[in-house]
Amino acid sequence: xxxxxxxxxxxxxxxxxxxxxxxxxxxxxxxxxxxxxxxxxxxxxxxxxxxxxxxxxxxxxxxxxxxxxxxxxxxxxxxxxxxxxxxxxxxxxxxxxxxxxxxxxxxxxxxxxxxxxxxxxxxxxxxxxxxxxxxxxxxxxxxxxxxxxxxxxxxxxxxxxxxxxxxxxxxxxxxxxxxxxxxxxxxxxxxxxxxxxxxxxxxxxxxxxxxxxxxxxxxxxxxxxxxxxxxxxxxxxxxxxxxxxxxxxxxxxxxxxxxxxxxxxxxxxxxxxxxxxxxxxxxxxxxxxxxxxxxxxxxxxxxxxxxxxxxxxxxxxxxxxxxxxxxxxxxxxxxxxxxxxxxxxxxxxxxxxxxxxxxxxxxxxxxxxxxxxxxxxxxxxxxxxxxxxxxxxxxxxxxxxxxxxxxxxxxxxxxxxxxxxxxxxxxxxxxxxxxxxxxxxxxxxxxxxxxxxxxxxxxxxxxxxxxxxxxxx
DNA sequence: GCATGATCATGC
DNA sequence: GCATGATCATGC
Numbered sequence: 055x056x057x058x059x060x061x062x063x064x065x066x067x068x069x070x071x072x073x074x075x076x077x078x079x080x081x082x083x084x085x086x087x088x089x090x091x092x093x094x095x096x097x098x099x100x101x102x103x104x105x106x107x108x109x110x111x112x113x114x115x116x117x118x119x120x121x122x123x124x125x126x127x128x129x130x131x132x133x134x135x136x137x138x139x140x141x142x143x144x145x146x147x148x149x150x151x152x153x154x155x156x157x158x159x160x161x162x163x164x165x166x167x168x169x170x171x172x173x174x175x176x177x178x179x180x181x182x183x184x185x186x187x188x189x190x191x192x193x194x195x196x197x198x199x200x201x202x203x204x205x206x207x208x209x210x211x212x213x214x215x216x217x218x219x220x221x222x223x224x225x226x227x228x229x230x231x232x233x234x235x236x237x238x239x240x241x242x243x244x245x246x247x248x249x250x251x252x253x254x255x256x257x258x259x260x261x262x263x264x265x266x267x268x269x270x271x272x273x274x275x276x277x278x279x280x281x282x283x284x285x286x287x288x289x290x291x292x293x294x295x296x297x298x299x300x301x302x303x304x305x306x307x308x309x310x311x312x313x314x315x316x317x318x319x320x321x322x323x324x325x326x327x328x329x330x331x332x333x334x335x336x337x338x339x340x341x342x343x344x345x346x347x348x349x350x351x352x353x354x355x356x357x358x359x360x361x362x363x364x365x366x367x368x369x370x371x372x373x374x375x376x377x378x379x380x381x382x383x384x385x386x387x388x389x390x391x392x393x394x395x396x397x398x399x400x401x402x403x404x405x406x407x408x409x410x411x412x413x414x415x416x417x418x419x420x421x422x423x424x425x426x427x428x429x430x431x432x433x434x435x436x437x438x439x440x441x442x443x444x445x446x447x448x449x450x451x452x453x454x455x456x457x458x459x460x461x462x463x464x465x466x467x468x469x470x471x472x473x474x475x476x477x478x479x480x481x482x483x484x485x486x487x488x489x490x491x492x493x494x495x496x497x498x499x500x501x502x503x504x505x506x507x508x509x510x511x512x513x514x515x516x517x518x519x520x521x522x523x524x525x526x527x
Numbered sequence: 528g529c530a531t532g533a534t535c536a537t538g539c
Numbered sequence: 540g541c542a543t544g545a546t547c548a549t550g551c
Contacts, residue, residue: 340536341546374544386546387530429528430547480530490532493541497534508532509542 057110064124064183064207070109071185074202079103100197101130104187119180126207127181129157131280132191133203145288146281151203153280154191156248157184159273164234167226168262172219177273183209188284206287214244221245225273232264237271244279247271302356302363309365310446316355317420317444325422326436338432344439345375348420360418371416371446376519377431378423378442384516385424385431387480389491392511395501399470408462408512412449419445421523447522457485461512474507485518 059070074082079100105111105120105128119127131153138150146152159181170176188204210218221242228237239246250272251257257270275283302309320328325347328334334350336343352360360366360373377385390411403409423442428434449458461478465488468477477488492498492509499509 337536340544341534342537342544343546345544346537377546389543389545391543432546487531489530490534491543491545492534494534495532497541 057108059109061121062123064121064126067121067124067126068185068205068207071187072205074108074187075205076201076203078199078201079108080198082108100189100200101128103197104128104130119183121185126183126185127159128185128187130187130189131155131157133188133284134191144285145292146285149288151188151190151284151288153277153284155280156246156274156277157186157280157283158248158250159275161250161270161272162225162247164229164259164261164268167229170226172222175222177222178215178218181273183207186283186287188287204284204287204291206290208283208287210244217243218245222273229261230263232261232266234261234264234268234271235266237268239276242276244276246274246276248274300358300362300364302360302365309363312356313360313418314444316351317441320351321441321443323441324437325439325441328441329436338436342375344377344422345373348373348375369416370414371418373418373420376419376421376523377439378421378520378523380424380427382423382524383520385428387487387489387513387516388519389489390512390514392491392499392509393465393469393488395469395499395507398466399502401466403459403462406462408458409454412454412458413451416446416448419443419447419523421445443523445523453485453518460484461486461488469502472501472503472505474501474510477510480513480515484515486512486514489513 060066109128111120119125121128132155133151134154135150136147136152139147142148160177166176184207186204186206186208187202189200189202192200221244224242225237225245225247228234228241237247239248241247248271249257249269251270255269258267259270261268302312304312307315320331323331325344328351329336329347332351332354334347334354336346336350340346349359352358356363361371365371374388376388379385394407397407401407420441421443422439424434425438425440426434428438431439461484464478468474478484478486480487488510490508491511495508497509498506501507
């Protein structure tokens with residue numbers, strides 16, 4: 055695994071960090087990664103390992119932020135479980151999460167602080183924006199097995215910042231008054247000055263405006279404030295989960311009409327021409343080359359791949375490209391996702407994955423047709439392949455509950471009996487059949503019998519697809 | 528020439 | 540690392 059992020063891009067750093075969500079370092083094989091630096095092990099090992107082994111930079115206590123190119127400081131912070139309150143309005147309480155500790159930002163240099171004003175203070179300069187990585191602390195669990203629960207960039211709101219500013223001023227006043235030794239965490243609201251050091255006595259140091267030694271202290275977010283941060287991030291996380299993608303429809307036109315309009319402009323054009331019109335740059339290498347070109351077209355015409363739009367998610371539309379032979383029969387049958395052998399045997403038809411898939415799903419068929427006969431597509435020139443038709447399709451309920459049901463029940467029964475070699479074939483004359491689909495013949499999936507079998511999936515027969523295309527006027 | 532098994536680049 | 544969206548290869 056590489057340190058696969060762009061240190062000049064906050065979102066890239068956050069995205070990379072979020073790969074650890076609900077995982078431990080061990081699960082990503084990070085802990086066993088060779089240490090990039092030969093630092094002696096020190097306290098706070100999880101944070102250090104994240105910095106050195108996961109992000110690949112040397113642990114420092116330098117003045118600049120950890121990701122100083124973008125002004126983001128990394129903080130790896132423990133959570134603890136509290137008793138869940140299922141009816142709470144507070145997501146944190148419902149999940150039973152709480153901050154185990156304050157978040158320590160940076161050691162206070164009393165002499166430096168003595169000369170600072172809020173507007174260019176060093177603590178917010180370094181720590182205004184944090185990359186927070188909260189993990190669930192568990193006693194007796196090795197650090198490399200601890201699970202990260204919340205990972206996000208975060209900075210205080212403008213409102214909070216006002217209070218943090220006032221807290222900062224409270225602390226600074228004491229230093230300026232020669233009362234650094236009297237500072238207490240209780241003085242302030244969100245931003246605290248906590249003691250830092252093995253014992254307060256040992257850590258005592260000089261202060262600028264008095265001869266009395268003061269305990270070493272660090273700026274920190276108080277535990278109660280960290281609980282609020284956690285709630286804030288969990289809410290945002292929920293929002294992310296349910297956030298709708300951007301919408302393709304606008305006030306003038308519905309999304310399907312927009313799609314037809316774009317594709318109608320290139321209907322009867324060859325792939326070659328389409329690639330030129332849209333200035334697409336793509337190697338003809340992948341087996342789903344035509345599909346990738348279509349995705350490229352949509353990125354240019356609509357700004358994104360179609361399945362990223364709100365309407366495609368809401369209406370559950372799947373895009374399929376089809377290549378017809380000159381006689382109008384698709385060259386290939388149409389494959390779907392793998393069968394989960396263990397899941398399908400516990401399903402009932404009416405609520406089964408496959409019935410759901412076809413009842414609640416539409417397809418956007420983008421149909422090409424070859425001018426000449428061919429054995430394999432790669433023999434064809436791109437100018438032999440013409441865009442033929444674009445249509446939305448969904449499976450008629452009668453087909454679903456008759457032929458498709460037959461295929462499903464036969465498959466399910468055979469899996470239950472442990473017979474993986476006699477599924478329905480295309481020659482059985484139903485609308486679909488079962489066929490392998492994997493990396494290769496050794497790509498196996500677990501069965502309810504505990505054995506492993508080749509991965510297979512449902513395929514819609516090419517003849518059936520032809521009928522469905524022609525049914526459409 | 529079709530049916531079926533095998534395979535592959537790509538994107539997340 | 541693996542599923543996906545497809546096409547390729549082969550045997551009858």
